Amino acid sequence: MSGPDRIVVGYTANESGADALALGARLAAATEALLEVVMVLPIEVRGGVIPPDTGYERYVKERSRTWLAEASATLDDDIAQQLHIRYAESFAEGLIEAAHEFAASFIVVGAARGGLLGRMRIGSVASALLHSSDVPVALAPAGAREVAPAQGVTRITAAIGTRAGSSAVLEASVRFARSAHAPLRLLSLVPIDLPSGMDEGLADLASSAHADEVLAEAQRSLPAGVDATVVTATGATIEESVRDLEWHAGEVVLVGSSRLATPHHLFLGSTAAKMLRELPVPVIVVPRTTTP
């Protein structure tokens, strides 16, 4: 790929947008990538009821420019950035188009949708992206805007299961670790990936053996010069395991999607979805087959 890596930030002028922007800036600073801050405005005439109004459309565009300029002013000057306004049927569609246009390596969006009592829920925008994007999507948890870009990326954790998709996660993590100059940690989710209802003792035995095997194989497949620590998730549930693990403040987690070819299937596997809800750090969801 020629030129610097590019990161698309899906910006909205609210807290969730600020989270996305802060995470995007942090990732861009760590990987020396170019930040493409994109606001997606709805195409006005998508319904059949409200007549289009050029004047209002222009007003919203001007307003969005101000928003973008204000957002840009909060960023450090040394982060290379470009600001864009795009029109699309939906926010997700506009971001995916922009990511293709810039050949971006990630799309960053705020994941939160003002969950009750501090619990994070995946907002409709993030969830629409997770169901349709072929570009890795980074979800900024609520509060990501509090983390300074200088924090950088202190470690990258690749969540590896037995299911197909792991190799894509591994590849993406290696690439990301290199460009961010961050250590890599491989996390096996195997014990929790087993079907429920299996005999407990047997499961334990089988799973821990299997987990070690998967990790070992993952480690073997790493390109020369890349080193990784390994850790196996333990605990009865995903939620429990995630809580028990130790996380850096500057950590970023990569998980694979379980995108299936058939329609009406979630892009995000149930395991990854559960992790998302518990993780205190940003998560990047990698499609099963990333574009090289």
Add this chain to the structure above:
Amino acid sequence: MTQQPDHLPPLTEATRAVDGAEHGITKKGLSAGAVGLIGAIVIGISCIAPAYTLTAALGPTVSEVGVQVPAIILVGFIPMLLVAFGYRELNRRMPDSGTSFTWATRAFGPWIGWMAGWGLIAATILVLSNLAGIAVDFLFLLISQITGNPEIAGLAANPLINVTVCLLFVAAATWVSYRDMQTTQRLQYWLVGFQVLVLLIFAGAALVEVANGNAFDATAIELSWFNPFAVESFSAFAAGLSLSIFIFWGWDVTLTMNEETKGSEKTPGRAATITVITIVVLYLLIAVALIAYAGVGTGEFGLGNPDIQDNVFFHLAGPILGPLAVLVSLAVLTSSASSLQSTFVSPARTLLAMGHYGALPEKFATVSPRFFTPGYATIVSAVVASVFYAVMRFLSEDVLWDTITALGMMICFYYGITAFACVWFFRKVWWRSVRNFFFTLLFPLVGGVILGVLFFTTLIDSMNPDYGSGSNIFGLGLVFVLGMVVLLSGVVIMLWQWWKRPGFFRGETLTRATAED
């Protein structure tokens, strides 16, 4: 958008860095090339909402002009067309979400501009409350038709139940509008098609009943129904006309969609023509059929009966269609729902523009960062419309009727100012071409004069306590009181804003201008 009008706040260095205006991918997203002929017609018809409009306006119009309703419908279209031409010229030159407010300010300065904006907001808020009121009636009628229990339809007459349900309707419409959850084009095609079809069936069935001798008060159709000079007095004529302005209100959007329609340059003209022909034919057909069926007398189902005049379909659908009357309820309900969606947009956008230019608090200029709708202005419009409806419902038995009449007056007021704004704004270019002469001088001027005459005639006549539904306060007609309260409260708020934010009134944000070329 080829030219950047000069009244925009200058772009700062930072905002200049934002790309997007001329970028390839963005072009696709611009609304240019987005609405086709059918799409424009559908938007036009659903903005006019013929099913809702007729059920609300037919009764009051009959009470003014008797059997000459068809004549009034035909004549009423003329001022609307003339003003719409001016509207189109202004929109082409100064596309702005503030429409009448911005244009009148540019042409006549801040004071008249402010009042034009106020007139627009008042008219749309009046129609919002009326729409919701009609929708409530038909909701209860629909439930009673489905359950076969006629008592349920009567519940709509209970003010407490009525106001509560009406407020729920407005709340739902606000929610939809705030989140910009529009009906999709495809669904809207079906809804509009359904609406037109039901109206045709309704008119057809009424004529069949007349032919079969089952009519309530069979009245022979005469050519004189189409003769405007057969109307008894000029007052009646003016009152009828100002009502018929209302029935075409919304049609102008098809003409102003010029920038956004796809296909040849003729698309907007064609869309507007087809829309208006459809509407006029429907209106004439229904007016003739219902008068032939029910007459204009004051009997139970007579169109002259004050008890049924504020919502004639509500009372006539059952006798004419029998079990199929449920279709009329559905058509009016869906028609009101679409109209609520499109109507909510105009006061909100005008309030937004007024906030933006400092004619109202800046809060009104807020745009929702998630939905890109004028959030604050939308909610304020909804609250005002709700309060207005609730107060009116307890004040007057015939709230729907009186609001429609007052509404016609408000439309005349702000459309009239808009027409004159067009004439004045283009004064230096009147003689540049034949086209300019007609579209920037003659048509809007004549349209404006007609609306002006209608406005003052209605205003003076409505002082009579017997005017309209006959509701009155201290011996003054309720329509007059309503109109004056609305306009004078506009003046009071304007003076208050002048004191709070003199900048706009000194012309600091929006300067007077004329078209130079």
